[in-house]
Amino acid sequence: MAWRDSRRSRSRLLLFMSSIVLGIAALVGINSFGHNLARSISEQSRELLGADLVLHSTQPFDSTIAPDIARLGQRRTTDVAFASLVLFPRTQGVRLAQVRNLSGDFPYYGAWEIAPASARAAFRAGRGALVDDVLLAQFKVKVGDSVKVGEVTLPVLGRVLKTPGQSGMGSAVAPTVFLPGQYLARTGLVQRGSRISYRTYVQFAEGTDVAAVVKGLQKRLDKASIESDTVASRQQRTGRAFSDLTEFLSLVAFVALLLGCVGVASAVNLYVREKLAAVAVLRCLGASGRQAVLIYLLQTSGLGLLGAIIGAALGAGVQFLLPQVLGSFLPVEISVGLAWPAIGLGLVVGLLMAVLFALLPLLSIRRVSPLRVLRAAYDEDTAGADPIRWAVYAAIGLFIVGFTWFQTHKWLVVGVFSGSLLVSFGLLTGLGLLLMKLLRRYFPVSWSYVWRQGLANLFRPNNQTLTLITSVGLGTFLLATLYLVQALLLGRMELKTGDQQPNLVLFDIQREQLAGVENVLKQRQLPIIQRLPVVTMRLLAINQRTVAAIKRDTTDDIPPWALTSEYRVTYRDSLSTSETLLSGRPPYLGKDGLPHISVDAGYAKNVHLKLGDTLTFNVQGSPMQAVIGGTREVDWTKMQSNFLVVFPKGVLEQAPQFEVVITRVPSTAQLAEVQRTLVAQFPNVSAIDIGLILNTLNDIITKVSFVIRFMAAFSIITGLLVLASSVIISRYQRIQESVLLRTLGASRRQILLITLVEYALLGALAAGAGIGLAAGAGWALAAFVFEVSFAVALPSLLGLAAVVTAITALLGLLNSREVLRRPPLEVLRGEG
Amino acid sequence: MILQVDNLTKTYASGGRELTVLHAVSFGLQAGDTFAIVGPSGSGKTTLLGLCAGLDRASAGSVHLNGIQLDNLNEDQRAAVRNQHVGFIFQNFQLLPTLTALENVQVPLELRGEKGAAKTAQALLERVGLGQRGHHYPAQLSGGEQQRVSLARAFANRPAILFADEPTGNLDPDTSATVVSLLFELNREAGTTLVLVTHDLELAAKTQRVLKLRGGKVVEDYRSAVVEKY
Numbered sequence A: 001m002a003w004r005d006s007r008r009s010r011s012r013l014l015l016f017m018s019s020i021v022l023g024i025a026a027l028v029g030i031n032s033f034g035h036n037l038a039r040s041i042s043e044q045s046r047e048l049l050g051a052d053l054v055l056h057s058t059q060p061f062d063s064t065i066a067p068d069i070a071r072l073g074q075r076r077t078t079d080v081a082f083a084s085l086v087l088f089p090r091t092q093g094v095r096l097a098q099v100r101n102l103s104g105d106f107p108y109y110g111a112w113e114i115a116p117a118s119a120r121a122a123f124r125a126g127r128g129a130l131v132d133d134v135l136l137a138q139f140k141v142k143v144g145d146s147v148k149v150g151e152v153t154l155p156v157l158g159r160v161l162k163t164p165g166q167s168g169m170g171s172a173v174a175p176t177v178f179l180p181g182q183y184l185a186r187t188g189l190v191q192r193g194s195r196i197s198y199r200t201y202v203q204f205a206e207g208t209d210v211a212a213v214v215k216g217l218q219k220r221l222d223k224a225s226i227e228s229d230t231v232a233s234r235q236q237r238t239g240r241a242f243s244d245l246t247e248f249l250s251l252v253a254f255v256a257l258l259l260g261c262v263g264v265a266s267a268v269n270l271y272v273r274e275k276l277a278a279v280a281v282l283r284c285l286g287a288s289g290r291q292a293v294l295i296y297l298l299q300t301s302g303l304g305l306l307g308a309i310i311g312a313a314l315g316a317g318v319q320f321l322l323p324q325v326l327g328s329f330l331p332v333e334i335s336v337g338l339a340w341p342a343i344g345l346g347l348v349v350g351l352l353m354a355v356l357f358a359l360l361p362l363l364s365i366r367r368v369s370p371l372r373v374l375r376a377a378y379d380e381d382t383a384g385a386d387p388i389r390w391a392v393y394a395a396i397g398l399f400i401v402g403f404t405w406f407q408t409h410k411w412l413v414v415g416v417f418s419g420s421l422l423v424s425f426g427l428l429t430g431l432g433l434l435l436m437k438l439l440r441r442y443f444p445v446s447w448s449y450v451w452r453q454g455l456a457n458l459f460r461p462n463n464q465t466l467t468l469i470t471s472v473g474l475g476t477f478l479l480a481t482l483y484l485v486q487a488l489l490l491g492r493m494e495l496k497t498g499d500q501q502p503n504l505v506l507f508d509i510q511r512e513q514l515a516g517v518e519n520v521l522k523q524r525q526l527p528i529i530q531r532l533p534v535v536t537m538r539l540l541a542i543n544q545r546t547v548a549a550i551k552r553d554t555t556d557d558i559p560p561w562a563l564t565s566e567y568r569v570t571y572r573d574s575l576s577t578s579e580t581l582l583s584g585r586p587p588y589l590g591k592d593g594l595p596h597i598s599v600d601a602g603y604a605k606n607v608h609l610k611l612g613d614t615l616t617f618n619v620q621g622s623p624m625q626a627v628i629g630g631t632r633e634v635d636w637t638k639m640q641s642n643f644l645v646v647f648p649k650g651v652l653e654q655a656p657q658f659e660v661v662i663t664r665v666p667s668t669a670q671l672a673e674v675q676r677t678l679v680a681q682f683p684n685v686s687a688i689d690i691g692l693i694l695n696t697l698n699d700i701i702t703k704v705s706f707v708i709r710f711m712a713a714f715s716i717i718t719g720l721l722v723l724a725s726s727v728i729i730s731r732y733q734r735i736q737e738s739v740l741l742r743t744l745g746a747s748r749r750q751i752l753l754i755t756l757v758e759y760a761l762l763g764a765l766a767a768g769a770g771i772g773l774a775a776g777a778g779w780a781l782a783a784f785v786f787e788v789s790f791a792v793a794l795p796s797l798l799g800l801a802a803v804v805t806a807i808t809a810l811l812g813l814l815n816s817r818e819v820l821r822r823p824p825l826e827v828l829r830g831e832g
Numbered sequence B: 001m002i003l004q005v006d007n008l009t010k011t012y013a014s015g016g017r018e019l020t021v022l023h024a025v026s027f028g029l030q031a032g033d034t035f036a037i038v039g040p041s042g043s044g045k046t047t048l049l050g051l052c053a054g055l056d057r058a059s060a061g062s063v064h065l066n067g068i069q070l071d072n073l074n075e076d077q078r079a080a081v082r083n084q085h086v087g088f089i090f091q092n093f094q095l096l097p098t099l100t101a102l103e104n105v106q107v108p109l110e111l112r113g114e115k116g117a118a119k120t121a122q123a124l125l126e127r128v129g130l131g132q133r134g135h136h137y138p139a140q141l142s143g144g145e146q147q148r149v150s151l152a153r154a155f156a157n158r159p160a161i162l163f164a165d166e167p168t169g170n171l172d173p174d175t176s177a178t179v180v181s182l183l184f185e186l187n188r189e190a191g192t193t194l195v196l197v198t199h200d201l202e203l204a205a206k207t208q209r210v211l212k213l214r215g216g217k218v219v220e221d222y223r224s225a226v227v228e229k230y
Helices: A002-043 A045-049 A119-124 A133-138 A168-173 A181-187 A210-223 A231-284 A289-329 A340-367 A387-408 A411-441 A449-456 A465-494 A511-523 A547-552 A560-564 A601-606 A668-681 A690-743 A748-786 A794-821 A824-831 B045-052 B075-085 B101-111 B117-127 B143-156 B173-190
Strands: A053-057 A075-088 A093-103 A113-115 A129-132 A146-149 A152-162 A176-180 A196-203 A227-230 A504-509 A528-542 A567-571 A579-584 A595-600 A614-619 A622-634 A645-647 A658-663 A686-689 B003-014 B017-029 B034-038 B060-065 B086-089 B161-165 B193-197 B209-214 B217-223
Touching: A002 A045, A002 A231, A002 A289, A002 A340, A002 A690, A045 A231, A053 A210, A075 A181, A075 A668, A075 A686, A093 A133, A093 A181, A093 A668, A093 A686, A113 A119, A119 A129, A119 A152, A119 A176, A129 A133, A129 A146, A133 A152, A146 A176, A152 A176, A152 A181, A176 A181, A210 A227, A210 A231, A227 A231, A231 A289, A231 A340, A231 A387, A231 A411, A231 A465, A231 A690, A289 A340, A340 A387, A387 A411, A411 A465, A411 A748, A449 A748, A449 B101, A465 A690, A465 A748, A465 A794, A504 A511, A504 A668, A511 A528, A511 A658, A511 A668, A528 A547, A528 A560, A547 A560, A595 A601, A601 A622, A668 A686, A686 A690, A690 A748, A690 A794, A690 A824, A690 B075, A748 A794, A748 B075, B003 B045, B017 B045, B017 B060, B017 B209, B017 B217, B034 B045, B045 B060, B045 B161, B045 B193, B075 B086, B086 B143, B101 B117, B101 B143, B117 B143, B143 B161, B143 B173, B173 B193
Parallel strands: A093 A176, A129 A152, A567 A645, A595 A622, B034 B193, B034 B209, B086 B161, B161 B193
Antiparallel strands: A053 A196, A053 A227, A075 A093, A075 A146, A075 A196, A113 A152, A129 A176, A146 A152, A504 A658, A504 A686, A528 A567, A528 A614, A528 A658, A579 A622, A595 A645, A614 A622, B003 B017, B003 B060, B209 B217
16 A cells, blocks of 8 residues: 555655765765774784884883893884984975884885885895985985985985875874984984984784783883883774764764755655545545554655665765775775675664654654545644654654764763754754744735745745754754864964964074074074973872872873873973963972972863872983972963973973074075074974974865865755755645646746745745854854864855855745746646 | 637647647637536536636637737736736635635735735625635635635636636535625626636526537537526
């Protein structure tokens, strides 16, 4: 019966279901990509690391453990890495690069892509350097040219296209120059106080239990501040980083699906209205309410399944595109294949959502009275509360919460996501209802007929007001929020880079070099905006509890970076212009001789510190206890050296340290010249070109926002599809009316104007509500997530609202055109 | 002549074949005439009415309505002619379901941009005995009441000619009698020409002239034997 009944309206039902296709496609695409990525990471996890075990420290390995490390596994490579300015003499190009001095046959796994291939052997024989392709391209350097690192000048043997474990984006941010290990000492860059990272890559015999080896060494490694990274731990870490990304994208996809489901609900609602007569006949012939619902539920489920299958097929195709879009972020070569769990999930979620949303309007069929056969009436069947309807609402809510939990396993995300959806739907629905109420109450009776007819269509029976305001409003909301977030991120970068802002940071300056470096700047009349000493140290204990003990305590939620990373600390007795005192005092030396330090407020919160707590640091081998004497708010967006921890004067003066000098160089040409001079006179001094960093960040943000926009496009296209199908379906409602008006002598212009008034008003209202919601979301994100001030980019948002309104009105008009083409008689007869 | 029809032919393409539903029909009506088109189902009655009223285009032949040749007009121009000169009554009433009774009657006046449409419409509703039902939607009215609203609407723009397609087809005999009597009364009061399509010969007999169609051809065109009191 369900099949037979659908015969005449199958194409129309299919249109309803098309609105879920894109949502499912996006969901399946993203989840398939997530599966494939996880599989690729697991398959290539050895390649990610390039070895079975990596040991890492910011100081040379302690003599108590170094001999044991030197005996580990079958083969080892040592890697001493630091940042330094490098110079390409032929083109005079200078840039801060990562310098890695390798002794050994790293990488043991994965392809180290070098062109020409012969360069690898030449490198191992110590005949020259290998340089990341991006760096060579930037300065138009060719293989065979030379590169100067510190005091050493070596020929460039080859271009490095890919290094295991390093993504394309990684090498763009910090391009690497590889030197054979024997040149390390000759660079002259390893000095007291230099920031250097020491690594040993180890390859074990096949079948060795690396975790057990590490476990045996763990205590001594901890004591020597050596971190270990195994294939398993790297795999876990990389996987986690990318699962966050796919979770986020899958939620964006889920919104597209939800939007589509709103379309399904409204479409089925109209479909049901058309079928009321047929249902009444069925009831007359003895069908129960349940049977009647079942007939139409089977129809919608069948088409929901079809929509889900088409969507899943499309999604399986989409995932082939994603690696192209995300490629440069990925550390592994992703192998694309059909991910059946993702396809299955897409089918189930799509079908269930479609059925649940279709069920809402279908439920009213149960109450259709057989009396309708004798006499049509509008409201007799649907009056009164329906507990089953509330059960369906609850099921939809539970499903959304359940799905979000399944995707993210984070209650905070579940709460924020479901809450925002609820608020958005609630506000948009409320707005629609309010509009109808206001129009009914304050109807402008004196306006022209066209206006009154257009406005009246917004609240008369069979209106599209709620559906269109919800779907168009939600679509606009998503689009505008994405736009605002992007503007926030970019704006944050641009915030403090005006003409008078510093743009060159010189660091790793040894004390004895300070006068010389300042002289270089003074000769060129460059200002010294800031000069400060930096001492590196590690945290040993918080309130006498050792870092190792805190790490073992799983109930502690102190972030691991706070315990393990190297602290760069300065010392002074006052706060800088980018700092505001929140509690206690600026740094001072206590009467007890203990330094009272000032910490960043955010850091204090993360590490659960309060005034009077003690921190014990390892300052280059000597323990030093400090007391929290005050907290500061730091404006991290100001382009100057900001610090988590500031010591008072009078304690660290004798510790190994380097100086940082910040200046502003007016032109790029002079910037290059200053860097060249520095490389020549003070090879160990590094320089950060802030303009270059900002450009790179901008690049990353552009790529990230492209990925997000790519996913958001699904929501937007779905929104448009829902909009188009809502409008097309409403045609079936309006066609009779328009034709009658034509019969009674309405001109084409009058019909079009009535439509224009109705849809333009709906579009404008929905778009306005959408950007209003987005402005709210943007403000919340700015205040709570990015912690920046928020200014609405009003012209762009209004432009977006205008475009959405125009599209809505245009779709409405295109729809009416069809009505105008057909002769009235045909429709009057066909209607029967 | 208020309506002049010459050699009117209508052909539809159906399943690759041509189907002629109206063969060279000709007749003429004077202002104030009452006229019925009768015939069995499928004889072309409604097609002929639609062509005469400018709701569709003929394949051949011509229609002059109130001196205007409809065949050369585009849909918008024909809509204007309908609005100025034509009233309609349909078997299934064809009221706009989303408008109240009063609003339905107002529509033709509103489309012309006439002032005081509500007042005129209210007067007409009172004339058909529905003065108190103006704010009701069509679904809240009985069939007879709906047809009376549709009568009020048909006369709202003071048409020169009124086309009625099976006006009593959906009504019981008593209601039919009321509606028919009202139709002829209003017609006489307004001096409108009436073109009626029906297969109810009794109703047809109430008009001055009857055109009988079969298979799209005129088989009879006669003056009614008795012109009743209407």
